[in-house]
Amino acid sequence: RKYGLRMEGISFERAILREMPIWHHAQAxxxxxxxxxxxxxxxxxxxxxxxxxxxxxxxxxxxxxxxxxxxxxxxxxxxxxxxxxxxxxxxxxxxxxxxxxxxxLPEKWDPRAEQPEDHEYDLDNLQKERDEENFNYHLSTTGNISDVFRIFTDPNHKPVNKVPTRKVATTNPRELSVVATDGSCIDNGQDTAIAGAGVFFGMSDPKNQSIKIPKTSGSTALIQSNQTAELLATKVASE
Structure with missing residues (x-):
């Protein structure tokens, strides 16, 4: 409790759910x-x-x-x-x-319930072109029971035990949209840093975007860096 250790995650693969102790299940x-x-x-x-x-x-x-x-x-x-x-x-x-x-058991912890894992493709079996990497969009924590524990969690945040919806409409993973994203920064790491991001769906595609990273988002200051730009590009592309 001192270090905020608890079980937490968006969802878990069934192998982990089945490993959980039934008699003293913390989420039951x-x-x-x-x-x-x-x-x-x-x-x-x-x-x-x-x-x-x-x-x-x-x-x-x-x-x-x-x-x-x-x-x-x-x-x-x-x-x-x-x-x-x-x-x-x-x-x-x-x-x-x-x-x-x-x-x-809540549905999130019940291996009999429909889980996001049921709609997540095996990334290792997807065809890769040239040097591309498949984006890991999986919500499910994999591994074993030790992988569900998190430290320094927020004691004021109550974990959600509902299963998130994760259904991909297409039956062919290669029919999913292919989009390139990138972020860059001038004077990265300096006070004068200026960052920007790009989202590219294809030539003359109206969804293509170039984005200048703002100094703030609401009341939150945004760090001008490559990482901030890359994260923003990924967020915009997914929307």
């Missing part, structure tokens, strides 16, 4: 505490060795098939295997409890 609805002391919960912990969100998702995934057949006395293959493999006496109840645990 507080009612999850009422679900931890039942017979089914004890069985999940001691016999199923269920510890992560991924474990709960895998067990609950069988439920749509089992629920058709009925109860803890179901003799379907899934229930029979659970009785034999983990000595579970009430597999149907355990599956239901796993689903209830998952239902306490």
């Amino acid at each position: 609805d507080p009612k999850i505490r009422r679900l931890t002391n039942s017979r089914a919960s004890k069985c999940l912990q001691t016999k199923h060795n269920l510890t992560t969100v991924g474990d709960a998702e895998d067990l609950a995934a069988v439920l749509p098939v089992v629920i058709i057949r009925g109860s803890d006395y179901c003799e379907c293959q899934d229930c029979t295997e659970l009785r034999q493999d983990v000595k579970c006496e009430h597999p149907h109840s355990c599956m239901l409890r796993a689903q209830e645990l998952l239902d306490t």
